[in-house]
Amino acid sequence: MPSFDVVSEVDKHEAQNAVDQANRELERRYDFKGVHASFELKEGVITLTANEEFQIEQMKPMLETCLIKRGIKITCLEYGDLRGAGKQVKMPATMKEGIDKELGKKMVKMVKEAKMKVQAAIQGDSIRVTGKKRDDLQEVMQLWKSSDEILLPLEFKNFKD
Known part of the structure; x- marks a missing residue:
C-alpha cells in the first residue's frame, strides 16, 4: 500500500544562507552604518543583536525577506523577548520544527x-x-x-x- x-522541518543549510544574506544586507544599509548589529544562527535559534530596540524591529523584516527568498516559511519563526539594555540588545527567533x-x-x-x-x-x-x-x-x-x-x-x- x-x-x-x-x-x-527547516532546511538548516538554507537557513544559514538566509542569515548570511541578511548580515550582508545589514552591512550595505545606510541606517546601520557604524552600528554593531548582526544575525547569528545556532542550533535552530537566530539571535538578532543591535544597539537599540528600534533597530531590532528594523532587522526583523530584513531577516524575514531573506528567509522567504530562500524558500523558508516565516510562520515557523517565533520571536522571544528582548534581552539586555544599554549598549546591546538581543532578541532570539526560534525556528519551530x-x-x-x-x-x-x-x-x-x-x-x-x-x-x-x-x-x-x-x-x-x-x-x-x-x-x-x-x-x-x-x-x-x-x-x-x-x-x-x-x-x-x-x-x-x-x-x-
Missing part, C-alpha cells in the same frame, strides 16, 4: 472530515498517511498545502508505492 510521512500533538490531531481530523479513503496516524513529531491509491495520497497533500490552519512548513517524505 502506498504511504508517505509528513514532517515539519516538528508537528506537535495538537496540530497533528487537527491534521488527522481534517483528513477524516474530508472523508478520504486514507488512514492518517501520528508518529511522534510526524504523521504517516497510508491509502490504496497514490491519487488519494496526493489529494491529502493538496488538502494540507491549501489549508490556512497549518502554518508550519510541511515536507512529504518516504513516499512509497
